[in-house]
Amino acid sequence: MRGLAKKRAVVTGGARGIGRAAVERLYAEGARVAEMDCDSAGCATLRAELPEVMVVEADVTDAEAVEMAFAQITGALDGLDILLNNAGISAPYPFLELPVASWRRTLAVDIDGVFYCAQSAARRMRHSGSGVIINMGSVSGMLGMPGYADYNAAKAAVIELTRTLALELAPELRDRIQHRYRWGRICWWDRQSVNNASESDMPSLEQSASEPSSAARHGERSEGA
């Protein structure tokens, strides 16, 4: 992976799973990494095992806490280049038995949290003229999976939120939105890189949308890194 050295990156939900793998990989590539998670024990483990990573305990469903965390992180890293909006939850229920509280919690983490973090990050990135926001979607948000009504709905919203961010924050990149249906939906804008890239470097929206997606399933952590 090229170009990550010295980049300032935030990973949400980085205390375990795919987020933790991303934290390790970004760090190994020479990025300056901060991690935000609400799991105290997971944060403590990460702090002990990777002391070079800045660990901030915060719940992405709390807009104020998110904004404070971004202020703290961007202050310490002196800016922000990459946000991996990864924190997410799912709790399977047959639709007819899905508790309201579970519906609300899943949407709070999987879409409200993505919005809060993306907005806090984008405001700072826009100030400096470039940035990368990666929102973890899921094939569930496109195909749906029985027993995951809340998760499917939230991930579909993540996909549309990401499309909107790409169109709104970087209209000049309208044809250059990068799609990753398996693990996430990627919104990418970096004026310098784009100015230097040729048209053929990136697939068009239509080409990307017609790429075959993998089967609807949950993957292994190592696949994402």
Ligand SMILES: NC(=O)c1ccc[n+]([C@@H]2O[C@H](COP(=O)([O-])OP(=O)(O)OC[C@H]3O[C@@H](n4cnc5c(N)ncnc54)[C@H](O)[C@@H]3O)[C@@H](O)[C@H]2O)c1
């Ligand atoms: N595992 C898969 O097969 C798969 C497939 C498609 C998409 N995804 C997406 O990838 C992302 C990571 O999945 P994973 O399997 O590694 O999950 P995981 O459950 O292993 O890890 C999720 C992390 O997010 C943190 N988190 C949860 N709620 C939070 C909150 N409110 N505030 C801050 N942190 C919070 C958890 O503490 C945990 O560290 C999720 O968005 C998930 O929907 C996963």
